[in-house]
Amino acid sequence: xxxQLDAWHKTHVGLLVFGVVELGLSYLxxxxxxxxGNLFYxxxxxxxxxxxxxxxxxxxxxxxxx
Numbered sequence: 001x002x003x004q005l006d007a008w009h010k011t012h013v014g015l016l017v018f019g020v021v022e023l024g025l026s027y028l029x030x031x032x033x034x035x036x037g038n039l040f041y042x043x044x045x046x047x048x049x050x051x052x053x054x055x056x057x058x059x060x061x062x063x064x065x066x
């Protein structure tokens with residue numbers, strides 16, 4: 001199952017879906033960080049934002065190569 005998920009994650013659509021999920025998680029954690037003032041939530045926001053940007057860039061590169 002993990003091999004199928006990994007293979008799907010490497011496709012153009014998979015990268016976009018993972019990016020949108022990470023963007024949603026970033027929004028959730030930045031909301032919690034602002035509400036509670038917890039630095040750990042800010043760190044999680046940063047991690048998911050970097051993941052979102054990484055997937056977005058990889059998706060555009062993969063779409064351009066077509």
